[in-house]
Structure formats: structure tokens, C-alpha cells
Amino acid sequence: MLKGCLQELEPIMEEPIAYSLVGDEFHEPLNSLLGKTLELRYTGLKTCIHCGRKVHKLYQNGYCFPCVRSLAMCDLCIIKPELCHFDQGTCRDESYAISQCFVPHYVYLAFSSHVKVGITRKGRQLRRWADQGACAAILLAEVPNRKMAGEMEAHLRTFMSDRTDWRKMLQNEDPVSVDLVEVKQQVADQVPGPFQRYLLWEEQEIFTLKYPRLPNWKVNLSVFNLDKTPLVSGTLQGIKGQYLLLDTGVLNVKKFAGYHIELSESASP
Structure with missing residues (x-):
């Protein structure tokens, strides 16, 4: 036990x-x-x-x-990175921000219940997709820090979801019917000019995840x-x-x- x-x-x-x-x-x-x-x-x-x-x-x-109320990892800017207030001198823990936020981040597209946009620290993407129950994912952009990733995500979620419907996610089985490479191209066309330089045009690999059942x-x-x-x-x-x-x-x-x-x-x- x-x-x-x-x-x-x-x-x-x-x-x-x-x-x-x-x-x-x-x-x-x-x-x-x-x-x-x-x-x-x-x-x-x-x-x-x-x-x-x-x-x-x-x-x-x-x-x-x-x-x-006190931990940086529980602050609102973790959920909404575009609200980062480090430059205002009000960060709860600057050492946390330096190690977790001021490092390269990916903006990605993943299929869980549907195609959604999300962000994660570079190097942590597979864990992030597994936690979300994604069946497939593709990298869209790499930006220098978490705030920029959040700003890019905030723009993209004006026309696509950044949430997962857990019921549909649990019911979805392979194979994924959506062409993520094609969706990536469509989404890339909507990325604002200042972020275009961070798009991973050459990155076409679709990552697939299989779950035990x-x-x-x-x-x-x-x-x-x-x-x-x-x-x-x-x-x-x-x-x-x-x-x-x-x-x-x-x-x-x-x-x-x-x-x-x-x-x-x-x-x-």
C-alpha cells in the first residue's frame, strides 16, 4: 500500500x-x-x-x-505571461524569473481535443504535451523569454483556442486527422510582424504521443x-x-x- x-x-x-x-x-x-x-x-x-x-x-x-499570495510560481503572470511585471520591479522572486522566465520559450500547436496554441519553456515541450494529453504537436516559434511567448499566444488566441476540452481529449484516439503542418502555415500567416522573425519555418516535424490503455x-x-x-x-x-x-x-x-x-x-x- x-x-x-x-x-x-x-x-x-x-x-x-x-x-x-x-x-x-x-x-x-x-x-x-x-x-x-x-x-x-x-x-x-x-x-x-x-x-x-x-x-x-x-x-x-x-x-x-x-x-x-507569495510564490512567483503562483502569480497571475504564470497563467497569463503577457502580464509579466518584472520590469516594474514587482516580481515576487527575481531568481525564479531569471531561471524560469528569461529563457527561450516555444510557441506550439498541439492536438488534444482540437488544435490549440500553447507555450512552454524550451526543452520541456514533451512533458508539457503529455500533461495536456496531446496526441500530436508541432513547434511554431521560438522566442527569447516567457513574456514574448505570452504576447504571441495572446494574439493567436483571438482566433483559435488555447484551452483543452478534457472530455474530448480523453475520448480522442489516434490517428490524428488534422494536418498540423498545414495548420501551422495558416497560423503563421496570422503572426504579427514583430514576431515573424521567430517563426520556425524549417521545423516541420510532427511529434506524436501514445498513451497507455x-x-x-x-x-x-x-x-x-x-x-x-x-x-x-x-x-x-x-x-x-x-x-x-x-x-x-x-x-x-x-x-x-x-x-x-x-x-x-x-x-x-
């Missing part, structure tokens, strides 16, 4: 992706549990994944309210909420993005970061 504070699903880029359930005291490979019956029980304890404070409520996938599986879109249903049980059918896909419903692991759980498994009948 695993016990501890839940954190996330961690993907290793293999084919299919190799997932582990990660907590403060465990790092459990999951692919070998496909077809097994899992029982996950929320103990009633919640702690901040940054400072460890015991709380009644968590925010932004696992943080206590004081940390949300049982043959002939059917996703059950019933959603587990650990606050309302502290005991979750079912046969593990697949894993995609940050979701465990059970025959009884789906659990967004990242949403319940900071929840203390116990996990056990037994062979399916």
Missing part, C-alpha cells in the same frame, strides 16, 4: 508513455497496473505541496493561500471528486494527461495535489 501526499502523474517519454504516480513519499510506476483493480482513499488530510502547512482548502493544484477500452467520463467521494475504486483502463482512467470514472490527479491518500491494488476478478 502506498501512503502519502499526492502530487502528480509523471510521464517518461516512451511509447506508450510510462507514467508514475508521484507523492512526497512514493514514486510508483503505473503502466504495469493496467487491468488491475485500484483502491485510492483520501484520508481527510490536506497539506500545501510547497510549505507543508495543514489546511482545509488548497488552491492552484496544491498550494495554501499564503503560498498562492487497454485494448478496446471505453472511457467513462464520470468524474471523481475526493472531497465528495473519498474512496475511489475501479479497474485501471488507461492513463492520459493527468487523468487516471478507471472503468468507474476518471480522476484528475493534479487537481488533488496536496491530498493525503492511500493506494492499494489487487488483481481484477
Whole structure:
């Protein structure tokens, strides 16, 4: 039995992706549990994944309210990078900004529930796509910093989505029917002049991601909420993005970061 504070699903880029359930005291490979019956029980304890404070409520996938108000990683500009306020002298943590924001970023197109635009730090793109449950992706541009990536994304989302419909994402299966190279060309034509120099015209590779799942599986879109249903049980059918896909419903692991759980498994009948 695993016990501890839940954190996330961690993907290793293999084919299919190799997932582990990660907590403060465990790092459990999951692919070998496909077809097994899992029982996950929320103990009633919640702690901040940054400072460890015991709380009644968590925010932004696992943080206590004081940390949300003070940490750079919880600031609004992380969600909306175009609102970066570093140059105003009000950054919460300049060392964080230098290591995480003032480094090259990609603007990309990915197919999860549909084609969407997104941004990520250079070198982290595969992890980002896996967390979003994307089946395929292509790089659109490389810019010097996060704020510029956010500005470019903000312009592009005026005519295309930057969000994922999780229901459609979980239901989508390969192959991807959209020609991402063609979509990239169409989107590139909409990029404002100052950003044209950053377009990756020669980068035509389409990255594909395969997710672990049982043959002939059917996703059950019933959603587990650990606050309302502290005991979750079912046969593990697949894993995609940050979701465990059970025959009884789906659990967004990242949403319940900071929840203390116990996990056990037994062979399916």
C-alpha cells in the first residue's frame, strides 16, 4: 500500500508513455497496473505541496493561500505571461524569473481535443504535451523569454483556442486527422510582424504521443471528486494527461495535489 501526499502523474517519454504516480513519499510506476483493480482513499488530510502547512482548502493544484499570495510560481503572470511585471520591479522572486522566465520559450500547436496554441519553456515541450494529453504537436516559434511567448499566444488566441476540452481529449484516439503542418502555415500567416522573425519555418516535424490503455477500452467520463467521494475504486483502463482512467470514472490527479491518500491494488476478478 502506498501512503502519502499526492502530487502528480509523471510521464517518461516512451511509447506508450510510462507514467508514475508521484507523492512526497512514493514514486510508483503505473503502466504495469493496467487491468488491475485500484483502491485510492483520501484520508481527510490536506497539506500545501510547497510549505507543508495543514489546511482545509488548497488552491492552484496544491498550494495554501499564503503560498498562492507569495510564490512567483503562483502569480497571475504564470497563467497569463503577457502580464509579466518584472520590469516594474514587482516580481515576487527575481531568481525564479531569471531561471524560469528569461529563457527561450516555444510557441506550439498541439492536438488534444482540437488544435490549440500553447507555450512552454524550451526543452520541456514533451512533458508539457503529455500533461495536456496531446496526441500530436508541432513547434511554431521560438522566442527569447516567457513574456514574448505570452504576447504571441495572446494574439493567436483571438482566433483559435488555447484551452483543452478534457472530455474530448480523453475520448480522442489516434490517428490524428488534422494536418498540423498545414495548420501551422495558416497560423503563421496570422503572426504579427514583430514576431515573424521567430517563426520556425524549417521545423516541420510532427511529434506524436501514445498513451497507455487497454485494448478496446471505453472511457467513462464520470468524474471523481475526493472531497465528495473519498474512496475511489475501479479497474485501471488507461492513463492520459493527468487523468487516471478507471472503468468507474476518471480522476484528475493534479487537481488533488496536496491530498493525503492511500493506494492499494489487487488483481481484477
